[in-house]
Amino acid sequence: MYYKQYGNTDMKVSAIGLGTLRYDEEDIKAGRFEKCAEIPLYAFEKGINYWDTAPFYCDDKSEIVTGIALSQVKRSDVYVTSKTNFNTLGSNPTRDDFRRRLEMSLDRLKTDYIDFYHMWCMMNLESWEKHMEALYKFFEEAKSEGLIRNIAFSSHMQGNDIETVVETGKFKGMLIGYNALNYRFRQSGIEAAHKNGMGVVVMNPLGGGTIPQNPEAFRYLTEGTDLTVPQAALRFVASHKEITVTLAGCTTKEHIDDAVKAVEGLEERPAKEIVKAYEDRGVSLNNLCTGCGYCVKGCPKKIEIPKFMDAYNQYIFTGEQERVLGRLDSHWDMEKKIAQNKAKECIACGKCEKACTQHLPIIERLKEIAAL
Numbered sequence: 001m002y003y004k005q006y007g008n009t010d011m012k013v014s015a016i017g018l019g020t021l022r023y024d025e026e027d028i029k030a031g032r033f034e035k036c037a038e039i040p041l042y043a044f045e046k047g048i049n050y051w052d053t054a055p056f057y058c059d060d061k062s063e064i065v066t067g068i069a070l071s072q073v074k075r076s077d078v079y080v081t082s083k084t085n086f087n088t089l090g091s092n093p094t095r096d097d098f099r100r101r102l103e104m105s106l107d108r109l110k111t112d113y114i115d116f117y118h119m120w121c122m123m124n125l126e127s128w129e130k131h132m133e134a135l136y137k138f139f140e141e142a143k144s145e146g147l148i149r150n151i152a153f154s155s156h157m158q159g160n161d162i163e164t165v166v167e168t169g170k171f172k173g174m175l176i177g178y179n180a181l182n183y184r185f186r187q188s189g190i191e192a193a194h195k196n197g198m199g200v201v202v203m204n205p206l207g208g209g210t211i212p213q214n215p216e217a218f219r220y221l222t223e224g225t226d227l228t229v230p231q232a233a234l235r236f237v238a239s240h241k242e243i244t245v246t247l248a249g250c251t252t253k254e255h256i257d258d259a260v261k262a263v264e265g266l267e268e269r270p271a272k273e274i275v276k277a278y279e280d281r282g283v284s285l286n287n288l289c290t291g292c293g294y295c296v297k298g299c300p301k302k303i304e305i306p307k308f309m310d311a312y313n314q315y316i317f318t319g320e321q322e323r324v325l326g327r328l329d330s331h332w333d334m335e336k337k338i339a340q341n342k343a344k345e346c347i348a349c350g351k352c353e354k355a356c357t358q359h360l361p362i363i364e365r366l367k368e369i370a371a372l
């Protein structure tokens with residue numbers, strides 16, 4: 001395993017981290033938590049010492065499974081994370097709400113401290129400011145008591161906004177989505193964090209499945225290697241000098257082996273060089289939906305936006321408009337006329353665009369689809 005230094009600390013973390021939101025669904029449903037815990041334990045055997053978890057993952061069982069594994073290794077050999085925000089605490093949280101949630105995470109993780117506790121999923125500066133005002137003091141208090149070791153944040157903001165947060169100096173590290181789809185949006189953010197001595201952990205390195213599902217569009221990442229497209233996409237992220245840990249969501253031991261192979265003999269390079277090397281390759285990647293699903297909640301018309309945006313991706317990949325309705329029909333089982341009528345229901349309220357992690361013009365795209 002290849003290790004990197006976490007920001008300006010003396011912590012050495014594995015270049016691949018374990019994302020714990022993909023424990024086997026059937027096992028989770030059946031309550032076979034010990035079996036699921038074999039995944040972090042196997043990851044540990046392979047040198048992965050950074051485990052990222054949160055409430056709600058895997059039907060809210062991820063922390064429990066991760067805790068079972070954590071209790072079977074020497075605690076100081078693993079860095080474990082968890083997260084909190086208004087979604088977990090309610091919109092007007094008190095100190096007691098914060099403490100109750102933190103204690104629940106500690107209890108589930110069977111530990112008396114969390115290495116990185118995240119102010120979770122900051123979608124924009126406005127939301128971040130509200131969280132800072134309501135919660136940061138509770139984070140600091142928990143840190144002073146040793147319940148959490150480091151305060152981090154996770155975000156779907158773009159580069160400039162991330163820079164604003166980073167420059168407050170309030171966080172030891174950050175967790176952001178970064179991949180071969182969206183890197184141009186986020187590059188300045190990771191550079192700023194690195195420059196400020198922060199650890200940078202990356203989630204969603206495969207673009208929510210978009211990369212493995214469109215291997216031809218991303219084949220260029222594999223050139224000169226014997227890696228598969230998903231492995232090359234992991235390596236693409238991990239090779240950034242500014243990025244400390246690349247999270248791989250693993251369901252099976254093979255997934256772990258694949259991820260470990262992706263960073264064998266890793267060579268680190270500055271983001272600027274990497275971006276330059278790739279800038280004229282592939283398709284117009286920042287325009288793509290990654291299928292993260294953040295836009296769905298709150299659509300007053302219950303439009304399944306990720307399905308429509310995934311179908312629109314096909315147009316971006318191929319330049320063929322007819323692919324959009326074809327994809328909705330064949331892949332998402334939405335008969336063309338029904339899909340178009342649904343797209344027409346959009347009342348342009350803008351809620352989805354505010355929530356979109358890729359900042360896509362969803363309303364415009366739905367209009368286009370309706371008019372095809």
Ligand code: SF4
Nearest residue numbers: 299346347349350352
């Ligand atoms: S803009 Fe349209 S698709 Fe987006 S949330 Fe509003 S109604 Fe739904």
Ligand code: SF4
Nearest residue numbers: 289290292293295356
């Ligand atoms: S439209 Fe945006 S928020 Fe919705 S799934 Fe796609 S990338 Fe995510």
